Amino acid sequence: MMRLQEKYKKEVLPALEKKFNFTNVLETPKITKLVINVGVGRQSKEQAFIESVEKNLMKISGQKPVKTKAKKSISSFKVREGMIIGVKVTLRGQRMYDFIEKLINVSFPRIRDFRGISDKIIDNKGNMTIGFKEHTAFPEIKVDEMDNVHGMELCISTTATNKEQGLELFKMLGFPFKKE
Numbered sequence: 268m269m270r271l272q273e274k275y276k277k278e279v280l281p282a283l284e285k286k287f288n289f290t291n292v293l294e295t296p297k298i299t300k301l302v303i304n305v306g307v308g309r310q311s312k313e314q315a316f317i318e319s320v321e322k323n324l325m326k327i328s329g330q331k332p333v334k335t336k337a338k339k340s341i342s343s344f345k346v347r348e349g350m351i352i353g354v355k356v357t358l359r360g361q362r363m364y365d366f367i368e369k370l371i372n373v374s375f376p377r378i379r380d381f382r383g384i385s386d387k388i389i390d391n392k393g394n395m396t397i398g399f400k401e402h403t404a405f406p407e408i409k410v411d412e413m414d415n416v417h418g419m420e421l422c423i424s425t426t427a428t429n430k431e432q433g434l435e436l437f438k439m440l441g442f443p444f445k446k447e
Contacts, residue, residue, distance in 0.1 A: 296426050298363065303328055395422070
């Protein structure tokens with residue numbers, strides 16, 4: 268099977284150039300980074316939960332996550348400035364392509380009742396945001412060793428200038444979109 272980065276260079280890049288009539292190779296959209304984000308929410312005071320989320324993200328991404336802190340206090344949410352409110356990992360380069368390949372070929376098929384992703388999750392700049400209710404869809408997570416279940420969000424950033432270019436890029440890379 269062809270690696271995703273090779274597939275992008277050999278098949279997707281020429282097809283996008285032809286479809287959108289780009290005169291320069293640098294105009295064609297490409298994926299720049301992937302951010303995996305987990306908000307800890309109500310469990311922000313529980314250090315064990317935060318460490319478990321951090322350990323899970325490290326297993327999933329293969330990279331040490333960063334704890335995100337609140338920039339200002341919001342009394343209605345019981346959040347104080349400097350409080351840990353989430354954990355995130357930013358992937359670029361080869362790790363990013365490997366993670367996306369694993370996401371398409373392994374994680375999406377493991378989701379219960381999965382019928383494809385909606386094209387509405389792509390914004391007007393061509394970036395995609397995918398939400399997971401459970402982190403158990405990834406093969407690195409063993410269900411019997413799991414302490415707690417948490418959701419996560421994947422943001423895939425591209426250099427596309429509009430939604431149509433971003434959607435075409437993701438379709439050509441092999442993302443499973445719903446048939447409408």
